[in-house]
Amino acid sequence: MAISKEKILEDLNKEFADSIISVTAQFGDEIIFFEKEALLKIVEFLIKEPYTFTMLLDLTCVDYKGEKERFEMVYHLFSLSNKLRLRLKTRLNEANLEIDSLSPIFQNANWLEREAFDMFGVQFKGHPYLRRLFMYDGFEGHPLRKDYPLRKQQPRIRLRD
Amino acid sequence: MKYRIQQEAREGTMLLNMGPSHPAMHGTTRIMLELDGEKIVNCELEMGYLHRGFEKICENKSYFNLLIYTDRLNYVSPLINNTGYVMTMEKMLGIDIPERAQYIRVIMCEFSRICDHLTALAAMCMECGAFTVFLYMMKAREYIWDLMEQTTGARMTTSYIRIGGVRSDFPSDWKETTQKAIEETRKVLKDCHGLISKNKIFLNRTRDVAVVSPETAINYGWTGPCLRSTGVYYDVRKTYPYLVYDQLDFEVPLGERGDNFDRYMVRMLEMEQSLRMVEQCMEKIPKSSSPMHLMAKGLEPAEAIKSSRTKRSEAEIKLSPNLEGTEKDKYPGILTGKGYIVPPKEDTYTTIEGLIRHFKFFMRGHGIRPPKGEVYFSVEGGSGELGFYIVSDGTDKPYRLHLRAPCFHIVSSLEDIVRGHYVADVIPTFGSMNMIGGELDR
Numbered sequence: 001m002a003i004s005k006e007k008i009l010e011d012l013n014k015e016f017a018d019s020i021i022s023v024t025a026q027f028g029d030e031i032i033f034f035e036k037e038a039l040l041k042i043v044e045f046l047i048k049e050p051y052t053f054t055m056l057l058d059l060t061c062v063d064y065k066g067e068k069e070r071f072e073m074v075y076h077l078f079s080l081s082n083k084l085r086l087r088l089k090t091r092l093n094e095a096n097l098e099i100d101s102l103s104p105i106f107q108n109a110n111w112l113e114r115e116a117f118d119m120f121g122v123q124f125k126g127h128p129y130l131r132r133l134f135m136y137d138g139f140e141g142h143p144l145r146k147d148y149p150l151r152k153q154q155p156r157i158r159l160r161d
Numbered sequence: 162m163k164y165r166i167q168q169e170a171r172e173g174t175m176l177l178n179m180g181p182s183h184p185a186m187h188g189t190t191r192i193m194l195e196l197d198g199e200k201i202v203n204c205e206l207e208m209g210y211l212h213r214g215f216e217k218i219c220e221n222k223s224y225f226n227l228l229i230y231t232d233r234l235n236y237v238s239p240l241i242n243n244t245g246y247v248m249t250m251e252k253m254l255g256i257d258i259p260e261r262a263q264y265i266r267v268i269m270c271e272f273s274r275i276c277d278h279l280t281a282l283a284a285m286c287m288e289c290g291a292f293t294v295f296l297y298m299m300k301a302r303e304y305i306w307d308l309m310e311q312t313t314g315a316r317m318t319t320s321y322i323r324i325g326g327v328r329s330d331f332p333s334d335w336k337e338t339t340q341k342a343i344e345e346t347r348k349v350l351k352d353c354h355g356l357i358s359k360n361k362i363f364l365n366r367t368r369d370v371a372v373v374s375p376e377t378a379i380n381y382g383w384t385g386p387c388l389r390s391t392g393v394y395y396d397v398r399k400t401y402p403y404l405v406y407d408q409l410d411f412e413v414p415l416g417e418r419g420d421n422f423d424r425y426m427v428r429m430l431e432m433e434q435s436l437r438m439v440e441q442c443m444e445k446i447p448k449s450s451s452p453m454h455l456m457a458k459g460l461e462p463a464e465a466i467k468s469s470r471t472k473r474s475e476a477e478i479k480l481s482p483n484l485e486g487t488e489k490d491k492y493p494g495i496l497t498g499k500g501y502i503v504p505p506k507e508d509t510y511t512t513i514e515g516l517i518r519h520f521k522f523f524m525r526g527h528g529i530r531p532p533k534g535e536v537y538f539s540v541e542g543g544s545g546e547l548g549f550y551i552v553s554d555g556t557d558k559p560y561r562l563h564l565r566a567p568c569f570h571i572v573s574s575l576e577d578i579v580r581g582h583y584v585a586d587v588i589p590t591f592g593s594m595n596m597i598g599g600e601l602d603r
Binding site: 026027028029031054055056057058060062063074076080083085087106107108110111112119129131132133134135136137143144148150 | 165214216217218220221253377379380400535536537548552560565569570573574577
């Protein structure tokens with residue numbers, strides 16, 4: 001039983017009328033922009049029948065330096081039975097970089113969120129093991145932020161045991 | 162900060178490091194194991210040893226220049242990576258590419274997929290003790306690389322697929338080379354089936370080891386042959402057909418149990434389908450529009466440059482024998498898109514307009530400038546859905562480029578899968594996941 005894209009967006013708008021800021025489309029992809037508090041509720045809504053967005057394709061962050069709400073979290077969800085992709089976006093304020101973790105729902109969010117934490121310093125509430133993924137312990141700063149210089153060098157660290 | 166595995170360590174168990182430099186780690190990854198005898202109680206993966214800051218580099222390179230970095234992601238199938246990036250850009254720019262270029266891309270992608278699977282299985286079999294299979298599969302890969310070398314000029318870092326088409330046409334004798342590659346690969350696949358598929362040692366190590374249910378696989382974001390081995394039908398080539406995949410007749414092999422053997426078998430069967438696709442493409446591919454006679458008449462490039470110093474030269478110029486010459490307008494069959502492709506070299510060297518166009522393409526702040534916005538596009542890579550997420554701010558550099566690496570999601574599940582198995586099971590499990598360091602660590 002396939003469900004159309006329009007129906008899903010309509011249902012979402014109805015269910016989360018006060019937390020969804022905008023629904024736009026660009027280059028054929030639907031983008032849903034919402035308040036960050038509603039993240040878990042929206043994902044839990046979308047994962048159920050008949051929407052079945054059971055796969056988290058991708059999770060990443062974009063740094064818009066200079067804007068008031070600096071960090072933008074981008075989630076790509078995918079529904080196997082409906083063959084639909086959906087992009088969810090929300091903004092984080094630099095003063096409060098906390099957002100709910102998706103790792104209780106999607107298991108691959110564990111590593112993806114560790115990557116976002118490593119690269120941007122986003123704090124995930126409820127993450128079981130928030131540790132740097134690519135960089136080492138003792139690395140200072142978050143390399144993918146726009147204010148991190150491209151050729152910055154870090155001091156050597158002592159040999160770990 | 163202590164590692165999770167150290168925090169959770171139980172009394173009387175042993176902590177063992179596998180890697181980072183271990184022959185079975187396919188690069189550098191560190192697997193930390195907590196062992197009770199030979200049984201794995203807990204497991205943790207540490208990666209990032211090959212982290213080169215791909216995404217940071219891309220933010221500081223122009224759209225044309227960062228193409229070469231995509232070669233280095235999955236270094237076993239660079240042509241699929243090129244295709245993924247280039248098609249994301251084409252989606253953003255709205256370019257349609259010539260039909261012949263689409264067929265060339267499909268042939269190259271399918272051969273790359275075969276290379277990818279061959280390498281993955283060769284390494285997996287070798288680690289299980291089947292060294293003959295490793296050598297056979299490497300031999301088959303050499304025949305495929307013959308064609309790639311002739312066409313792209315490189316074996317691994319090809320940078321062959323360009324925005325607007327492909328960099329050069331096939332050489333004149335490509336059909337013989339391709340035929341030979343197909344025949345040799347078929348022979349090798351048959352041999353390897355005979356050696357491995359019913360081999361008791363191999364079966365004991367892979368059958369019913371590391372079984373993954375479809376629900377777990379989906380929850381972990383698995384795609385590609387690993388997801389299909391659990392019986393879930395999802396292939397980007399079928400679900401979101403790109404290039405000419407909707408005109409080709411091919412099947413998507415599925416597994417039943419989702420164990421190591423199924424992951425091996427799905428790859429074996431997929432290679433046969435890829436060979437079928439290449440054969441169909443060879444028949445369907447439109448005739449080359451590159452006029453070979455242009456190679457014969459016209460001025461030599463050196464002469465043309467010399468004469469252009471004194472007067473405007475209107476004469477035809479012979480195509481230079483190197484690949485640069487193929488980026489000419491005279492090859493509309495494989496590369497199109499004004500403003501998005503490198504201006505023809507012979508114009509650059511002989512006319513002032515050509516020189517200006519050349520500088521306008523390569524100058525900082527000029528060149529390819531897609532509209533503001535963001536785009537996600539994915540192709541079926543060797544080990545799954547290879548997606549690119551690009552945010553453009555209207556300048557000549559991407560504001561943000563994120564890669565959805567297929568093996569990232571697959572490898573992230575290793576910690577859970579091997580729990581409760583034996584140390585020896587880690588090797589075929591890790592092998593069947595096809596971890597590629599360049600893609601995983603970026």
